Amino acid sequence: MTFHDLAYDAGKTDFQRKAEVIGVGREGELLEVAMGPQHPSTHGVFRMDVVLDGETVVKLKPVFGYLHRNHEKIAENTSYLGSMPYTDRLDYFCSLTNNWAYALSVEKLAGLQVPERAEYIRLITAELTRVLNHTCLAGFLLQDMGALGTPLMYAFREREKILDLIESLTGARMMCNYMRFGGCRCDLPAGWLDAAKKVVAEYPRFLDEFETLLSGNEILMARTQGVGKLSAELAINAGITGPMLRASGVDYDLRKVDNYGIYSRYPFRVPLGSHGDVYDRYMIRMLEMRESLKILEPALKDIPEGPVVDPKAKLRGFRPKAGEAYGRIETPKGELGFYLISDGSPNPYRYRVRPPSLINLTILEDMCLGQTVADAIVTLGSVDIVLGEVDR
Amino acid sequence: MDDGLRNELSKQGVVVVKLEELYNWGRKNSVWPLSFGLACCAIEMMAASMARYDLSRFGAEVFRPSPRQADLMIVAGTVTKKMAPQVVRLYNQMPEPKYVIAMGACAISGGPFKQGYNVLKGIDRYIPVDVHIPGCPPRPEALIHAFMTLQRKIDAQKLTGPDRARHLNAELPSEFPVPLFGEHDLVPTKNPNVWEPAVVVR
Numbered sequence: 001m002t003f004h005d006l007a008y009d010a011g012k013t014d015f016q017r018k019a020e021v022i023g024v025g026r027e028g029e030l031l032e033v034a035m036g037p038q039h040p041s042t043h044g045v046f047r048m049d050v051v052l053d054g055e056t057v058v059k060l061k062p063v064f065g066y067l068h069r070n071h072e073k074i075a076e077n078t079s080y081l082g083s084m085p086y087t088d089r090l091d092y093f094c095s096l097t098n099n100w101a102y103a104l105s106v107e108k109l110a111g112l113q114v115p116e117r118a119e120y121i122r123l124i125t126a127e128l129t130r131v132l133n134h135t136c137l138a139g140f141l142l143q144d145m146g147a148l149g150t151p152l153m154y155a156f157r158e159r160e161k162i163l164d165l166i167e168s169l170t171g172a173r174m175m176c177n178y179m180r181f182g183g184c185r186c187d188l189p190a191g192w193l194d195a196a197k198k199v200v201a202e203y204p205r206f207l208d209e210f211e212t213l214l215s216g217n218e219i220l221m222a223r224t225q226g227v228g229k230l231s232a233e234l235a236i237n238a239g240i241t242g243p244m245l246r247a248s249g250v251d252y253d254l255r256k257v258d259n260y261g262i263y264s265r266y267p268f269r270v271p272l273g274s275h276g277d278v279y280d281r282y283m284i285r286m287l288e289m290r291e292s293l294k295i296l297e298p299a300l301k302d303i304p305e306g307p308v309v310d311p312k313a314k315l316r317g318f319r320p321k322a323g324e325a326y327g328r329i330e331t332p333k334g335e336l337g338f339y340l341i342s343d344g345s346p347n348p349y350r351y352r353v354r355p356p357s358l359i360n361l362t363i364l365e366d367m368c369l370g371q372t373v374a375d376a377i378v379t380l381g382s383v384d385i386v387l388g389e390v391d392r
Numbered sequence: 393m394d395d396g397l398r399n400e401l402s403k404q405g406v407v408v409v410k411l412e413e414l415y416n417w418g419r420k421n422s423v424w425p426l427s428f429g430l431a432c433c434a435i436e437m438m439a440a441s442m443a444r445y446d447l448s449r450f451g452a453e454v455f456r457p458s459p460r461q462a463d464l465m466i467v468a469g470t471v472t473k474k475m476a477p478q479v480v481r482l483y484n485q486m487p488e489p490k491y492v493i494a495m496g497a498c499a500i501s502g503g504p505f506k507q508g509y510n511v512l513k514g515i516d517r518y519i520p521v522d523v524h525i526p527g528c529p530p531r532p533e534a535l536i537h538a539f540m541t542l543q544r545k546i547d548a549q550k551l552t553g554p555d556r557a558r559h560l561n562a563e564l565p566s567e568f569p570v571p572l573f574g575e576h577d578l579v580p581t582k583n584p585n586v587w588e589p590a591v592v593v594r
Contacts, residue, residue, distance in 0.1 A: 037478055040427050040457040044434065045475055066475045067431055070508030077507075086504065092432035156442035174432060174529055388431055 029053055033373070037066045041144045041377045044387030048364075048376070055372045060365040064358070067391040075351040080106055080181070080318055083351065088175040090336075090353065091389040093133045096125040096166070097331040099179035104260060105327025105338040110320040112182035112310050119262045120303040121184050124196065125166070126261075126329075127292040127299075131203065132162045133332035134243075134285040137384050138210065141282060144381035145223050151214065158206050161199050168192060181318070183309030193300055200296045207289060215286065224279035228367040228379030231276060238363045241356050242334025243288060244383060247273035247280040254330035261329075266295045278382040319346050333357055333384050357389040412551045419463075419489070420451075420546040423539075426462035427455035428482065431469025433496040433529040440532035447532075450539055459485040464542070466535075467521075470498035470505055471512040473578050477570050483519045484567040488559035491546070493538050494521045497528045504528065517582040519568055 036047035045066035051059035071090065075083035087102045088095035100122055107114065114122070139155030163173045168189055170176040178185050214220055230240070235248040245252055253270045255263040271287035273280030322344045328337035334356025341350040360383050368376040393408060401408055409417075429437060441447045441455065456462045459482045471479055483492065494515055497503030502513040515521065522545060525538040549557040558564045568586065571578040582589075 037475060038428055038457075038459075038482055045430055066472060066478075067470060068472055068474065068510050069431075069470050069505045070510055074505065074508055089432055089504070092435060152438075153443050156439055157444065160439070160442075160444050173531065174435065 030058065036063075041381065043140065043381070043385055046385065046387055046390070048380070050373060050376065052373055055374075057368045057371055057373060057376050060368050060376065062361060062364055064361075064391050067387045069388075069392065071392040072351050072353060076348055079346045080320070080348060081315065083348075084179070085175065085177045088177055089388055090355065090392065091331065091333060091357065091386045092174055093136060093386060094129045094332050095174060095176045096129045096170075096178060097329060098336065099176065100126055100261075101327060101329045101331065101336045102338050103179040103181055104329060105325050105340050106181045106320070108327050109323060109325035109340050109342055110181065110318075112313050114183055115307050115310060116304050117187075117306040118183035118308045120299060121188065121308065122179065123261050123263065123266075124296060124299055124303070125169070125178070127296050128162050128165065128196070130292045130332045131289050131296075132159055133384075134289045135159060137285055137332075138214070138282065141278075141378070141381040142214065142220070144377050145220065151210075154206075154210060158203070161202075165192070165196055165199060168195070180309055180313065180315070182313030183307070185309075187308050193303065196296075197300050200293055200300065203293055204290065207286065211286060215283065220282075221279060223375075223378060224277065224282060224382075226275070226277050227371065227375045228278045228281075228382060229276050230363065230367050234363065234366060235276070238366075239359050240334070240363065242330070242332070242360065242384075243281060243284045244334065244360050246270060247284045248276035249274050254328060254335055258328070258330075263295075266298060268292075268295050278378055281382040281384075317346070319344060328354070331356060333386070333389070334360060336389075353389075353392055355389040355392060357383075357385040357387075358391075361385050361390060415551065416547050416549060420543040422451045423464045423491070423542070423546075424454045424456050424462050425452055425464040425466050426459055426482065426486065427457050428465060429468050430471060430475065430479075431498065433468035433499070436529045436532055437466055437468045437495065437535060440535045445532040445536060447536065447539065450536065450543065452539060459483075460487065462486055463489065464491045464493065466493045466495050467499040467515045468495045468529075470503065471515050472510050473512055473573075474510070476512045476515070476518065476578060477572065479515060480518045480568060480570045484570070488566045489557060490559075490566075491522045491542055492519055493523045493525065493535075493542060495525055495535060495538070496530055497526060500524050500526065512578070514587075517587045518571060519583075520586050 031052045033050045033052060034047060035050060036042040037045040042048065047063035049061040049063060050057055071086055075086060084099060084102060087098040090098045135155045135158050139152035142151035166176060167173050169192060170178040230248050232248040232250050235245050236250060249272050251270060251272055256270060268291045271284050271291065273284055320342045322342055324341045326337055326339045328335050335354065336356055337354035339352040339354065340348045343349040364380060364383065367379050398408055439445060441453050447453050465483055465486065467479065494500050498505060499515050502511045505511040506513055523538045523541050525534050527534050551560060559566065568583055571580060
């Protein structure tokens, strides 16, 4: 019996619960700390109930639900297109990849084709989003380690450059609502490709600067190497996806596995870690950004002219035939999937999101046990959660 | 003192101010917000304090993680029914004088998630809000505008008299009741001393 089961046993006092789990005589040394929901390092409204023995984490219970916004139920009561703006608010760093995952599942359900140019735009925006997300993550991770301000300032400076591109394309900085079933909402504005090429060409300079300051930094290595270890076996069993899984050395990237979109046209490598610790997770993201830039550079040159939306796709009166579909893509955080059941009406009968952040968070306790509470914070930072997606 | 004399004196290197003006000038240029992010708007709140928008130009870059050290609560994001008691509790823990900016559509009214069963339809049902900024999320410029609006509001506060600021009036409350989970909804569903539903005139 674990502390988790006992925590809800109303008939017992805290003292009795601790005594049962930890053993009589040691209860007095233990301290229960509720970190969150208002805490600077929990990345939003997330709570960790941590039991500490001195400074060592003995038990850790994640508590979710402080940002449960009824996304799925609202989506079941609105039209298919009506839930596109809600997908923006799932993982609010990466609204374009969320859009893509949802558009992909509806396209599977309704059997729509995506024109060539729209596929290119989707790939370009998704990879820009990946770069943006990983940059911010590195900033937040360093913030959690106590490097207050500077790395995050650098990260947000670069984020603004990509946001400028996204804003001129979609009209919004964060909530893009850009993809449509069978394509994209609008074509690229004049001069956008040149602006994007410039940002992509200058980005490696920032990465070099960032890595010179951080990757070989003694303090960063001391704080992250060997911390928050996750074995490949546990990662697979727990359903972990994305950079966390690859940091544990499992070669699994949906861009390679599913070959959705036009990823098969561009060769890129999938970086893999070998230790599965926080440093590997940080490093994987750094390398993934460089691979993304490698995809972006030729894609921005190759993009053909043409329509951006399938002419057969209907905006109004969209009623897919009865059936079900599961569409998934590799978002910066992992596998984001949408499972839709249609009964032929304008609303989905069932709308289910498979959020990578939530599933990656479920093994937080296994990674944190036996480490200090400061390491638990760094480990949480390396999971890369966004509470909008965890709680939905 | 008339403005002419004051100008004349300032040319001589003598500054004459009322205590009220000096007090408000000092307070409005050093408002410390609570670093308290709820959802998407929190990212734009962070962006506002970063290099490009630089909220520190207005003296508000010191985000304090503890409510005991903060003057301003920026409610940045969707307040769910699970989170609302904590938001009110945090507000109660802040020392007076304290201010609230409701940032974004969700904090004002529930926004796009208003129809949801778990979303509070505006934080102003429980705590008094000084500035509302619409947007989903509002741009950092909008947050800076809200902040300047708050500065003007602080600047106009009176130290004495019947219309003096709330923190100087012992009769007005500085803490508000924390709602609790009821059978179906938060209990109470609103604080009638703070908020009343708008009356629709037909």
